[in-house]
Amino acid sequence: xxxxxxxxxxxxxxxxxxxxxxxxxxxxxxxxxxxxxxxxxxxxxxxxxxxxxxxxxxxxxxxxxxxxxxxxxxxxxxxxxxxxxxxxxxxxxxxxxxxxxxxxxxxxxxxxxxxxxxxxxxxxxxxxxxxxxxxxxxxxxxxxxxxxxxxxxxxxxxxxxxxxxxxxxxxxxxxxxxxxxxxxxxxxxxxxxxxxxxxxxxxxxxxxxxxxxxxxxxxxxxxxxxxxxxxxxxxxxxxxxxx
Amino acid sequence: xxxxxxxxxxxxxxxxxxxxxxxxxxxxxxxxxxxxxxxxxxxxxxxxxxxxxxxxxxxxxxxxxxxxxxxxxxxxxxxxxxxxxxxxxxxxxxxxxxxxxxxxxxxxxxxxxxxxxxxxxxxxxxxxxxxxxxxxxxxxxxxxxxxxxxxxxxxxxxxxxxxxxxxxxxxxxxxxxxxxxxxxxxxxxxxxxxxxxxxxxxxxxxxxxxxxxxxxxxxxxxxxxxxxxxxxxxxxxxxxxxx
DNA sequence: CTGTCTATAGTGTTGAACAATTTTTACATA
DNA sequence: TATGTAAAAATTGTTCAACACTATAGACAG
Numbered sequence: 212x213x214x215x216x217x218x219x220x221x222x223x224x225x226x227x228x229x230x231x232x233x234x235x236x237x238x239x240x241x242x243x244x245x246x247x248x249x250x251x252x253x254x255x256x257x258x259x260x261x262x263x264x265x266x267x268x269x270x271x272x273x274x275x276x277x278x279x280x281x282x283x284x285x286x287x288x289x290x291x292x293x294x295x296x297x298x299x300x301x302x303x304x305x306x307x308x309x310x311x312x313x314x315x316x317x318x319x320x321x322x323x324x325x326x327x328x329x330x331x332x333x334x335x336x337x338x339x340x341x342x343x344x345x346x347x348x349x350x351x352x353x354x355x356x357x358x359x360x361x362x363x364x365x366x367x368x369x370x371x372x373x374x375x376x377x378x379x380x381x382x383x384x385x386x387x388x389x390x391x392x393x394x395x396x397x398x399x400x401x402x403x404x405x406x407x408x409x410x411x412x413x414x415x416x417x418x419x420x421x422x423x424x425x426x427x428x429x430x431x432x433x434x435x436x437x438x439x440x441x442x443x444x445x446x447x448x449x450x451x452x453x454x
Numbered sequence: 455x456x457x458x459x460x461x462x463x464x465x466x467x468x469x470x471x472x473x474x475x476x477x478x479x480x481x482x483x484x485x486x487x488x489x490x491x492x493x494x495x496x497x498x499x500x501x502x503x504x505x506x507x508x509x510x511x512x513x514x515x516x517x518x519x520x521x522x523x524x525x526x527x528x529x530x531x532x533x534x535x536x537x538x539x540x541x542x543x544x545x546x547x548x549x550x551x552x553x554x555x556x557x558x559x560x561x562x563x564x565x566x567x568x569x570x571x572x573x574x575x576x577x578x579x580x581x582x583x584x585x586x587x588x589x590x591x592x593x594x595x596x597x598x599x600x601x602x603x604x605x606x607x608x609x610x611x612x613x614x615x616x617x618x619x620x621x622x623x624x625x626x627x628x629x630x631x632x633x634x635x636x637x638x639x640x641x642x643x644x645x646x647x648x649x650x651x652x653x654x655x656x657x658x659x660x661x662x663x664x665x666x667x668x669x670x671x672x673x674x675x676x677x678x679x680x681x682x683x684x685x686x687x688x689x690x691x692x693x694x695x696x697x
Numbered sequence: 698c699t700g701t702c703t704a705t706a707g708t709g710t711t712g713a714a715c716a717a718t719t720t721t722t723a724c725a726t727a
Numbered sequence: 728t729a730t731g732t733a734a735a736a737a738t739t740g741t742t743c744a745a746c747a748c749t750a751t752a753g754a755c756a757g
Contacts, residue, residue: 243543244741269708279742281524284709285531292535300486301708301749319621327570378562384627486709512739522711527740544718544739702755709748714741721736727729 245285248276252286253390256295256306258359259397263308267296294391309395314447317395318440320388322433324381325372330429332375334420341371342417349410358402365406366392368413372432399446409439488528491519495529496633499538499549501602502640506551510539537634552638557690560635561683565676567628568615573672575618577663584614585660592653601645608649609635611656615675642689652682 255261267287273280287304290296296304332338345368352360366389373385399405412435419428495515498504510530516523530547533539539547575581588611595603609632616628642648655678662671 270706280708281527281743282741284528288528288531288535302751303708316621316623319619320623323570323619323621323624324566327566376562376566378559378566380559380563380631381566388623488709513737524712525710528710545720546739698757700755700757703753705750705752707748707750709746711746712744714743716742717738717740719736719738721734723734724732726731 244278245282245289248278248282249286249289251276252290253293253295257393257397261306263306263394263398265306267304267306269303294387295394307391307394309391309398309447311444311447313391314395314440314443317388317392318436318443321369322436324376324385325369325436326429326433328376328381329372329416329420329432330425332372332420332425332428334423334425336375336377338371338374339417339420341374342368342413342420345371346410346414346417349406349413353407353410356403358406361406361410362393362396362402365409365413368417395443395447399443399450401446405443405446408442409435487521488525488532491521491525492529492532494519495533496536496538500636500640504549506549506637506641508549510547510549512546537630538637550634550637552634552641554687554690556634557638557683557686560631560638561679561686563631564612565679567619567624568612568679569672569676571619571624572615572659572663572675573668575615575663575668575671577666577668579618579620581614581617582660582663584617585611585656585663588614589653589657589660592649592656596650596653599646601649604649604653605636605639605645608652608656611660638686638690642686642693644689648685648689651685652678 291298297307345364349361349364416428416431516526540550588607592604592607659671659674
């Protein structure tokens, strides 16, 4: 019952996805083994090695990752909380399978969060630099045809928009949403077709903001999100008919 | 690697806090022991039996709750992910201690989420029934001087507002925020003084919405949240000077 | 072909064990 | 007395082996 006063980071939900445009990361808390392994699995899911719906056997993964069952179960807890995996009692964990309603909800949340965040933003907010870095990164990746990288940069761009709201909790929530979105991306093939058209629209939005027209930027963003949603839903329907 | 198709609930973050106004809960997933014990500890934190900053000894809790150490650690993982507990390497888990910046961020998020959700709401959305039930519940609890219940009802009311946005992900995010808010409430004494003045304001907001004036309701809500934030910050400063 | 039953595999939970780290205690020194 | 250091104790981090319980798969009778 001793009442000590520990100090830690703010939200508790730390180190999620971080693209090549990842920001600074204070090493205040030591990476525990479970977190490290969680990162490994996260990458497997994002890169498509682990496909949605597939079953993750405890014993098999213990063997492969060289960790004990208890530690692995901790990893599962982390990733389940993030929305990447799904528990079923006495059946184990599965890679989450985004459904049509998942996509719809993700984009509903995105419009709900991103647009106001952008509309109320100050043009010289530090977050704009991250936006700028993300679009540069996206174009660089496009030249090398690194479409996974383009996807990461796109997500980094929109994460930067959320940062404009200056709320750690909102940002960490958005990181979760982003992860689920990557799951969706992984489900769809033809990533060039998927990301290509949207890079320039991001640039457009950034230019509006840098010019001080936050409201106009927000309107363009909303149009962008509505288009993207239809686009993704269409691609999804082509891949997974009647799901 | 077998690719089965499981069906579960949508967001993965299920059964968090549920006040006396708790809605229906389909028993689709069997409560596992760890989850049950997590619920017990959650209530201890909410009710103030476990005060923020206090250390949770593994052995002591194993004894008290009659579970093994491994299971208890699984419980800790659940609650840590929820933001209720905080890990420190080789020192154990502590009840999270909300700071001033925590409170500020919580209320920033609340204004950011609740107000638009209310503004865009349809007066006859099912969520309004939950709002109505919550205010009734709050008044009932006030009569019996059950201030903990009043707090629960208040949180249920505002959760219902978020439900108006029809987004499972937004609602589950708000459930997390609510949990943190309860931690703050537990930190402050004199719950009558804390909750009393706000019940009637909730009623006021509901009446505006039911009358079809969503925009007016949203404005009142924003004023409410700004007042509440100042109120809570003041009480906090009195309890924990210079934290 | 269908439904029931048993066998098998996998998860849920426990207890014990040992390594690594922190906290406490004891002791020697200034 | 105060203080710094080292050993001892307590606590956490991690693993392993075992058993109970649940669900899936396969065998078998109708």
